[in-house]
Amino acid sequence: xxxxxxxxxxxxxxxxxxxxxxxxxxxxxxxxxxxxxxxxxxxxxxxxxxxxxxxxxxxxxxxxxxxxxxxxxxxxxxxxxxxxxxxxxxxxxxxxxxxxxxxxxxxxxxx
Amino acid sequence: xxxxxxxxxxxxxxxxxxxxxxxxxxxxxxxxxxxxxxxxxxxxxxxxxxxxxxxxxxxxxxxxxxxxxxxxxxxxxxxxxxxxxxxxxxxxxxxxxxxxxxxxxxxxxxxxxxxxxxx
Numbered sequence: 654x655x656x657x658x659x660x661x662x663x664x665x666x667x668x669x670x671x672x673x674x675x676x677x678x679x680x681x682x683x684x685x686x687x688x689x690x691x692x693x694x695x696x697x698x699x700x701x702x703x704x705x706x707x708x709x710x711x712x713x714x715x716x717x718x719x720x721x722x723x724x725x726x727x728x729x730x731x732x733x734x735x736x737x738x739x740x741x742x743x744x745x746x747x748x749x750x751x752x753x754x755x756x757x758x759x760x761x762x763x764x
Numbered sequence: 765x766x767x768x769x770x771x772x773x774x775x776x777x778x779x780x781x782x783x784x785x786x787x788x789x790x791x792x793x794x795x796x797x798x799x800x801x802x803x804x805x806x807x808x809x810x811x812x813x814x815x816x817x818x819x820x821x822x823x824x825x826x827x828x829x830x831x832x833x834x835x836x837x838x839x840x841x842x843x844x845x846x847x848x849x850x851x852x853x854x855x856x857x858x859x860x861x862x863x864x865x866x867x868x869x870x871x872x873x874x875x876x877x878x879x880x881x882x883x
Contacts, residue, residue, distance in 0.1 A: 691809070699801075
């Protein structure tokens with residue numbers, strides 16, 4: 654069982670927007686603005702998409718945005734494109750012994 | 765261009781040992797913390813271990829504490845993971861990842877190396 658809870662799957666049609674949630678506790682997501690999101694295509698390495706809740710690294714499309722409310726963080730992808738189909742993982746710094754925790758991952762299907 | 769290239773994976777019997785390496789290039793290796801993150805087949809990501817830029821601070825997940833040792837050689841731009849007393853549940857792709865933002869996230873990842881623990 655992962656430390657952070659994500660929906661197993663989400664789907665959307667091209668051009669639509671989707672949101673992936675990531676729920677933790679006050680020891681991780683709720684306690685620090687250190688939530689990050691990673692995109693992983695099959696057989697590939699993860700790629701950083703969002704860091705520190707809502708910051709985008711250089712080169713990442715502005716269709717990707719992040720936010721947080723209480724113990725739940727969210728990743729929103731607007732204007733869905735076929736290339737967005739991938740697994741998405743959230744991560745957070747945690748004050749518990751784990752130090753960094755990941756969500757179980759969400760498979761995004763673009764219909 | 766930042767590049768991280770892992771090596772050293774393979775098939776090992778339960779109770780055996782393996783040493784993973786990660787060769788870094790394209791950035792000042794000695795200025796960044798480094799990490800190992802693993803992914804069991806068909807499963808999600810799991811943070812394994814982190815080491816600060818000067819090796820002063822080292823952290824491990826409870827699942828590997830006492831069995832794995834992280835280290836780095838800044839002169840060789842290399843990161844290592846010595847894995848002892850391997851178990852079947854250690855079977856995974858092991859990724860080397862650069863730490864950023866003062867440990868808040870992992871901004872570059874290698875392509876991974878597969879470790880299979882099986883008799």
